[in-house]
Amino acid sequence: MEVENKGSLEPLAPGRRSDRVRYYREGRVCVEPGCTTVLSIYNPSSRCAVHQRRADVIPLRRLESEEMERSCAQCGATFTTTNPRRKYCSSRCRSHAFAEREKLARRAAVAIEERERAAA
Ligand SMILES: [Zn+2]
Ligand SMILES: [Zn+2]
Numbered sequence: 385m386e387v388e389n390k391g392s393l394e395p396l397a398p399g400r401r402s403d404r405v406r407y408y409r410e411g412r413v414c415v416e417p418g419c420t421t422v423l424s425i426y427n428p429s430s431r432c433a434v435h436q437r438r439a440d441v442i443p444l445r446r447l448e449s450e451e452m453e454r455s456c457a458q459c460g461a462t463f464t465t466t467n468p469r470r471k472y473c474s475s476r477c478r479s480h481a482f483a484e485r486e487k488l489a490r491r492a493a494v495a496i497e498e499r500e501r502a503a504a
């Protein structure tokens with residue numbers, strides 16, 4: 385009986401844990417009373433997919449709709465948004481910035497054209 389488990393109790397090398405794929409204990413069962421679903425070792429939850437919804441999905445939804453404070457890239461006004469990619473406080477500022485960028489691009493194109501004309 386002493387041979388059992390030998391070699392399998394070796395501790396993980398310290399500091400290397402984060403390099404490994406994260407997985408969870410094998411053979412876990414959903415904690416919901418009456419549920420016998422065995423959980424995947426990759427499932428970070430303690431509940432099966434059916435029962436997970438209730439307990440674990442809520443914080444995820446809250447994260448998605450979390451409001452953040454940003455300052456408008458055009459006018460500098462502070463605004464709140466749930467979209468992390470939003471850069472402008474309003475569609476007016478957005479189109480304003482877009483028009484400005486177009487103007488700059490056109491000006492740059494004209495400058496290049498003039499330089500080429502001067503060189504020719
Ligand atoms: Zn379950
Ligand atoms: Zn603005």
